[in-house]
Amino acid sequence: MGILDQTIVLLQQHRLDELRALLSELHPADLAEVLQELEEEDRTAVVQLLAGPTAAEAISELELEEQVDLVTALPPEQAKVILDEMSADDAADLFAELDPEQAGALLGLMAKEEATDVRELLGFREDSAGGIMTTEFVAIQAHRTAAEAIEQLRREAPSAETAYYVYVVDARERLVGVLSLRELIVAPPDAEVRSIMRTNPVSVHVGDDQEEVARIVQKYNLLAVPVVDDQEILRGIVTVDDVIDVLEEEATEDIYRAGAVSEAEQEIDLEGAIWPSIRARLPWLLGLLCLSLLSGKVIEAFTPLMDRVHALAIFITTMAGGAGNAATQALTVMVRGLATGEVERGQLVRVVWREARIGLVIGLLCGLVLGVAATIWNGSPWIGLIVGLSITINLMLAKAAGSLVPVIVQRIGLDPAVASGPFIATITDTTSMLVYFSIAALVLRAVL
Amino acid sequence: MGILDQTIVLLQQHRLDELRALLSELHPADLAEVLQELEEEDRTAVVQLLAGPTAAEAISELELEEQVDLVTALPPEQAKVILDEMSADDAADLFAELDPEQAGALLGLMAKEEATDVRELLGFREDSAGGIMTTEFVAIQAHRTAAEAIEQLRREAPSAETAYYVYVVDARERLVGVLSLRELIVAPPDAEVRSIMRTNPVSVHVGDDQEEVARIVQKYNLLAVPVVDDQEILRGIVTVDDVIDVLEEEATEDIYRAGAVSEAEQEIDLEGAIWPSIRARLPWLLGLLCLSLLSGKVIEAFTPLMDRVHALAIFITTMAGGAGNAATQALTVMVRGLATGEVERGQLVRVVWREARIGLVIGLLCGLVLGVAATIWNGSPWIGLIVGLSITINLMLAKAAGSLVPVIVQRIGLDPAVASGPFIATITDTTSMLVYFSIAALVLRAVL
Numbered sequence: 101m102g103i104l105d106q107t108i109v110l111l112q113q114h115r116l117d118e119l120r121a122l123l124s125e126l127h128p129a130d131l132a133e134v135l136q137e138l139e140e141e142d143r144t145a146v147v148q149l150l151a152g153p154t155a156a157e158a159i160s161e162l163e164l165e166e167q168v169d170l171v172t173a174l175p176p177e178q179a180k181v182i183l184d185e186m187s188a189d190d191a192a193d194l195f196a197e198l199d200p201e202q203a204g205a206l207l208g209l210m211a212k213e214e215a216t217d218v219r220e221l222l223g224f225r226e227d228s229a230g231g232i233m234t235t236e237f238v239a240i241q242a243h244r245t246a247a248e249a250i251e252q253l254r255r256e257a258p259s260a261e262t263a264y265y266v267y268v269v270d271a272r273e274r275l276v277g278v279l280s281l282r283e284l285i286v287a288p289p290d291a292e293v294r295s296i297m298r299t300n301p302v303s304v305h306v307g308d309d310q311e312e313v314a315r316i317v318q319k320y321n322l323l324a325v326p327v328v329d330d331q332e333i334l335r336g337i338v339t340v341d342d343v344i345d346v347l348e349e350e351a352t353e354d355i356y357r358a359g360a361v362s363e364a365e366q367e368i369d370l371e372g373a374i375w376p377s378i379r380a381r382l383p384w385l386l387g388l389l390c391l392s393l394l395s396g397k398v399i400e401a402f403t404p405l406m407d408r409v410h411a412l413a414i415f416i417t418t419m420a421g422g423a424g425n426a427a428t429q430a431l432t433v434m435v436r437g438l439a440t441g442e443v444e445r446g447q448l449v450r451v452v453w454r455e456a457r458i459g460l461v462i463g464l465l466c467g468l469v470l471g472v473a474a475t476i477w478n479g480s481p482w483i484g485l486i487v488g489l490s491i492t493i494n495l496m497l498a499k500a501a502g503s504l505v506p507v508i509v510q511r512i513g514l515d516p517a518v519a520s521g522p523f524i525a526t527i528t529d530t531t532s533m534l535v536y537f538s539i540a541a542l543v544l545r546a547v548l
Numbered sequence: 549m550g551i552l553d554q555t556i557v558l559l560q561q562h563r564l565d566e567l568r569a570l571l572s573e574l575h576p577a578d579l580a581e582v583l584q585e586l587e588e589e590d591r592t593a594v595v596q597l598l599a600g601p602t603a604a605e606a607i608s609e610l611e612l613e614e615q616v617d618l619v620t621a622l623p624p625e626q627a628k629v630i631l632d633e634m635s636a637d638d639a640a641d642l643f644a645e646l647d648p649e650q651a652g653a654l655l656g657l658m659a660k661e662e663a664t665d666v667r668e669l670l671g672f673r674e675d676s677a678g679g680i681m682t683t684e685f686v687a688i689q690a691h692r693t694a695a696e697a698i699e700q701l702r703r704e705a706p707s708a709e710t711a712y713y714v715y716v717v718d719a720r721e722r723l724v725g726v727l728s729l730r731e732l733i734v735a736p737p738d739a740e741v742r743s744i745m746r747t748n749p750v751s752v753h754v755g756d757d758q759e760e761v762a763r764i765v766q767k768y769n770l771l772a773v774p775v776v777d778d779q780e781i782l783r784g785i786v787t788v789d790d791v792i793d794v795l796e797e798e799a800t801e802d803i804y805r806a807g808a809v810s811e812a813e814q815e816i817d818l819e820g821a822i823w824p825s826i827r828a829r830l831p832w833l834l835g836l837l838c839l840s841l842l843s844g845k846v847i848e849a850f851t852p853l854m855d856r857v858h859a860l861a862i863f864i865t866t867m868a869g870g871a872g873n874a875a876t877q878a879l880t881v882m883v884r885g886l887a888t889g890e891v892e893r894g895q896l897v898r899v900v901w902r903e904a905r906i907g908l909v910i911g912l913l914c915g916l917v918l919g920v921a922a923t924i925w926n927g928s929p930w931i932g933l934i935v936g937l938s939i940t941i942n943l944m945l946a947k948a949a950g951s952l953v954p955v956i957v958q959r960i961g962l963d964p965a966v967a968s969g970p971f972i973a974t975i976t977d978t979t980s981m982l983v984y985f986s987i988a989a990l991v992l993r994a995v996l
Contacts, residue, residue, distance in 0.1 A: 129769070253733060253734075263728075263729075263730040264712055281733070285701060318793075320575060320577050344766050344795065347792065347795060348766075348799070348888070355802060356881070374902055374905050377902075378906055378909055381906070382910050384873070385874055385910060385943070386914050388870070389914055389918055389939070390917070392865055392866040392869045392870065395865040395866075396863055396865060396866055400862045403862075406854075411848075413847050413848075414845075414848045415844055416861070417865075418840040418843075420865045420869065421868065421977060425832070429833070433825075440796065462830050465830060466830075466833060469838070495833070525873070529869060
C-alpha cells in the first residue's frame with residue numbers, strides 16, 4: 101500500500117498518532133506529493149497534524165492557488181506557524197496571491213522579523229532578482245576571522261541551501277567579497293576573512309530580470325548569487341534550486357509561445373475550469389485566422405486561372421503547409437539560439453545567410469520529389485514543373501523569412517518568442533500562394 | 549577596450565607576460581568567452597600560455613568540437629596538463645569525441661589516477677547518470693568522527709562544486725548515508741558520522757536516464773545526487789551545475805521537436821557547414837510535404853463543387869491553417885505537461901475532454917467572427933454559414949486530436965515530443981478539408 105493510501109486509511113480511522121509518525125519521516129518533496137493528491141479537507145487535516153518546518157517546506161512546493169486555499173483554511177495560530185517557518189521568498193509569493201485584507205491579517209500574526217522580510221520582498225517585481233531572492237543569508241564583516249565566521253554559521257544555522265557561501269560586507273553592509281564554506285574550512289582558523297575572501301564577487305541587482313539571474317548562475321556554475329541594491333548593499337541571495345525553477349519556467353514559456361499558446365496558460369490548472377485556457381488561446385487563434393484571410397485574397401485573384409486548370413487547387417495545402425513548416429524550423433532554431441545566447445548579435449547576418457542556403461538546397465530536393473509526384477498524379481509535366489519550382493522557391497523564402505523575422509522582431513523591441521509566430525504564419529501563407537499562382541500563370545501562359 | 553580586444557593586441561605585440569597577467573585574473577567562464585571568440589591559432593597560443601586549472605575549466609565550457617581541435621593542436625605535454633586538470637566527467641566527454649588512436653595516446657600521457665577515472669566514465673552511455681557524473685567526491689566510513697570528516701575534506705580539498713556533501717559508505721563502499729558540510733560543522737567534533745548522518749539518502753543508478761536524474765535533483769532541491777551501481781556501491785555524483793545543463797538541453801530538444809527540427813540539430817554549429825542542418829531537417833520537411841498530398845486528394849474529390857462555387861477555394865488556407873494552429877496549441881500544452889509530469893497517467897481522459905470543450909467554445913466564437921467576415925466578403929450568407937460552421941467543427945476536432953495524439957503516441961511507446969507533430973499536421977490538413985467541403989456540399993445541395 102502506497103503512502104497516499106495509508107494516509108487516507110489512517111485519516112478515515114482517526115489513527116492520527118500513527119499518521120503523524122508515518123508522514124514525519126518523509127522528505128518535504130514527498131510529503132508535498134501526498135498533499136497534492138489529497139482532497140482539500142484531508143489536506144488541511146494533515147497539515148494541522150504536522151504544522152512545523154517540514155510541513156511548511158512541503159506546502160511551498162504546492163501550486164500557489166493550493167497554498168492559498170490551505171493557509172486560509174487553517175486556524176490562525178497554525179497558519180502563523182507555517183508562515184513563520186516558510187522561507188521568506190516562498191511566503192512572499194503566497195502573500196502576493198492573497199487579497200490585501202487577508203494578507204494584512206496574516207502578516208500581523210507572523211513573527212516580527214519574518215513579517216518584515218516578507219513585506220520587503222513583496223515590494224519587488226515577481227520576475228526580478230528581488231522577487232525570487234531569499235533574505236536568509238550569512239554575512240560577516242571583513243575584519244573577522246575564519247573561526248569567527250564558522251562560529252557565526254553554527255549559531256545562525258541557516259537552511260541547507262543558503263549556507264554554502266558566506267558573504268563579506270563592509271561597515272555599511274555593502275558586498276565586498278565572498279567565501280565558500282569549503283574555503284572557510286580549509287583556511288587557518290585565525291586568518292582574517294578579508295585576506296582569504298574572493299573579491300569582486302559575481303552579483304546581480306534587485307531589479308534584474310529573473311532570466312538574466314538564471315543565466316549568470318548557470319554561466320559561473322554558482323550555488324547562489326548575491327543580490328545588491330543601487331547602493332551595492334547586500335539585500336538577499338538567489339539559490340540554485342530557484343534558478344532551476346526559473347529556467348524551467350522560461351523554457352515552458354518559450355515552448356508555449358512557439359505553439360501559439362499565451363504564457364498565461366502556464367499558470368493554468370490543466371484539470372481546472374476551461375475559461376482561463378480559452379482566454380489564453382482565443383486571441384492567438386482568432387488573430388491568425390483573420391490574418392489568413394490575406395492568403396485567401398491572393399487565391400481569389402487567381403480563381404480564373406484555377407477555373408481553367410483544376411489541378412492547381414489540389415496543391416494549395418501542400419504549398420502553404422510546406423512553407424509554414426520550413427519557416428517554423430528556421431524560426432525555432434533562431435528563437436532558441438537568441439534565447440540561450442548561442443546566436444549573438446554580431447553573427448546575425450551570417451546565420452540568416454546560412455538559413456537561406458539551407459532553404460535553397462532543401463527546396464531543390466523537395467521540389468524535385470514533389471514535382472515528380474505531381475507529374476505522375478496529374479499526368480502532366482507542366483503541373484509537375486509548377487509544383488516543383490514553387491516548392492523550391494517557397495522553401496527558400498520560408499527559411500530566410502523564418503530566420504529573419506525573429507531578428508527584426510527583436511530589433512523593434514518585441515520578444516521574438518512571442519511575436520515571431522503570427523508574423524511568419526501570415527507571411528508564409530500569403531507569399532506561398534503568391535509564388536505558386538504566379539509561377540502557374542507564367543508556365544501556363546507559355547504552354548497554353 | 550574589452551578583454552577580447554586587449555588579448556588580440558597583446559598577442560600581436562607578443563607581450564605575453566602582460567597577457568598572462570590579464571587573463572589569469574579572469575573567471576574560467578569569462579576566459580571561455582574570450583577563447584570562444586579567438587581564431588584557432590590565437591586560442592591555442594593563449595591556452596599554451598595559461599595551461600593550468602583555470603584554462604582547463606575554461607576549455608571544458610567550450611563546444612566539444614572546439615575542445616577537440618584545441619587539445620589535439622597542443623604539444624603533448626601541455627595537453628597532458630590540461631587533461632589532468634579537467635574534471636573527469638568533462639575529460640570523458642572530450643575523449644568520447646576523439647578517434648580511438650588519439651584517445652589512446654592522450655590517455656597514456658595522463659596521470660594514472662585521472663586516466664583510470666576517465667576510462668571508467670567512458671564505459672557509460674552519454675545520456676545516463678554514469679555518463680554525466682563526476683568521480684570527484686568525498687566519501688567516509690560510518691565509524692569516523694565529524695572532526696575526522698572535516699580533516700579529510702581539508703586534505704582532499706576537492707573542487708568547490710563537489711565539496712558540499714560528504715557521503716558515508718560501509719566497509720564494502722556501499723552508500724549508507726549523507727552529511728551536508730553544514731551539518732558537519734554544526735555537529736560536535738567527536739560525534740560519530742553514523743550518528744549524525746541522514747540515512748536512506750536519495751540516490752540514482754548509473755544507468756538512469758539523465759533527464760530522470762535532473763528531475764530528482766530538482767524535486768529534492770539537491771546540490772548533488774550520489775550515483776550507485778547494482779551493488780549499491782557509490783561510483784560518482786552528479787552536481788547541480790550539470791543538472792542545469794541537462795535541463796536546458798532537454799528543453800531545447802523539446803522546443804526543436806515541437807518545431808519539427810531533429811534533435812541532432814542541437815549539436816550543430818549555427819555558423820558552420822549547412823549539410824548537418826540539411827540532414828537534420830530534410831526528412832521532416834519532405835515527409836510532411838508528402839503526407840500533405842493526402843489533403844490534396846480530398847480537394848481533388850471536390851473539384852467539381854469548387855467549379856460551381858469559386859468562393860470555396862478562397863478559404864482553403866484559412867481552414868487548414870486554423871485547424872493546424874488550434875491543434876498545435878492543444879498539442880503543445882499536452883506534450884509539455886507529459887514532459888514535466890504535470891499531466892499524469894490517471895488524468896489523461898479528463899485533460900482530453902477538457903480540450904474538446906475548450907475547442908467547442910473557441911470554435912463557436914471563431915466560427916461566428918469568420919462566418920460574418922465571409923458573408924460580408926462574398927455577399928452570400930450561405931458561404932458565411934459554410935465557413936462559420938466548418939471552423940467551429942474543425943477547431944473542436946483539432947483541439948481533441950491535438951491533445952489525444954500525444955497520449956496515443958506515448959501509449960505505443962514513441963516519444964510524444966518527436967512523433968506528435970507530423971501526425972497532427974496530416975490529420976488536421978486532411979480532416980479540415982473533408983469537413984469543409986462536406987459541409988459545403990450539404991449546405992449548397994440544400995440551397996441550390
